[in-house]
Amino acid sequence: MxxxxxxxxxxxxxxxxxxxxxxxxxxxxxxxxxxxxxxxxxxxxxxxxxxxxxxxxxxxxxxxxxxxxxxxxxxxxxxxxxxxxxxxxxxxxxxxxxxxxxxxxxxxxxxxxxxxxxxxxxxxxLPYQRVHPEGECNPEMIARFAVATDEEIEAIEARAQQSEKRGIGEGDFNKLAALKAQLESEERGE
Ligand SMILES: [Zn+2]
Structure with missing residues (x-):
């Protein structure tokens, strides 16, 4: 390199x-x-x-x-x-x-x-949660993409911590993405 x-x-x-x-x-x-x-x-x-x-x-x-x-x-x-x-x-x-x-x-x-x-x-x-300070997000983007709400982000974090305790390694690098996808598929009833 x-x-x-x-x-x-x-x-x-x-x-x-x-x-x-x-x-x-x-x-x-x-x-x-x-x-x-x-x-x-x-x-x-x-x-x-x-x-x-x-x-x-x-x-x-x-x-x-x-x-x-x-x-x-x-x-x-x-x-x-x-x-x-x-x-x-x-x-x-x-x-x-x-x-x-x-x-x-x-x-x-x-x-x-x-x-x-x-x-x-x-x-x-890197922290699990990477967000703008409260109130500094782009509201148009949130409305357009219906991205995770604060409650959902908290749920994702709680799951990440639980997975860690149980020793389920999803890899630090894509843990959040994987959990987010899991949450979304559960919401769709899969
Ligand atoms: Zn933001």
Whole structure:
């Protein structure tokens, strides 16, 4: 991916101590992953990295907003994102599986690429409900498409939470869409 250099750190020349980094995220990241949920965004990534011989310990703070389709009126709405996370990058010839908390790179790698981690962290920070603030929806759009009412959205959310408790994984990325479809088909009496 062309973006790789933008969110990569050439760690090898750095001293074993703490280093601060700043990255800007814009529409390009979401376009690169062909995100269906996020149309664009503007966020700042602040990273504090503690470098040691065999690992990089990273503390992330990602804040800003992304553009999503409003669940109520289907027009674009800004969704605030505020994420804090911790990532360990192990520098080892062993090959472990990246699980979102620990990433593995080879001592032969000159850089560590954080593109995927940053993208995933933003996607996983999305709230279930993505709506305009009360009263800011486009009333024409609501009338035209008869989109979900607040009560329906609440019902969708309640179901999503229940499904989570029962461990029914529909995938965080399309959970809302799936539940919405289910609700609609139930309403049609299917
Ligand atoms: Zn809206």
């Amino acid at each position: 062309e973006l790789n250099n933008r969110y990569s750190i050439a760690y090898k020349g750095l001293k074993n101590s703490t280093h601060d980094f700043h990255f800007e995220v814009d529409d390009e990241l979401f376009a690169a992953y062909e995100s269906r949920e996020i149309k664009g965004g503007k966020l700042a990534v602040e990273l504090t990295m503690l470098k040691a011989d065999n690992q990089l310990e990273m503390d992330f703070a990602i804040s800003g907003e992304v553009t999503c389709e409003c669940d109520r009126c289907l027009e674009d709405c800004a969704v605030p994102i505020d994420y804090e996370g911790h990532l360990i990058v192990r520098i080892s010839n062993e090959e472990g599986e990246y699980d979102g908390d620990i990433m593995w790179i080879s001592p032969a790698d000159d850089t560590v690429d954080l593109t995927q981690y940053i993208y995933e962290s933003i996607v996983l920070s």
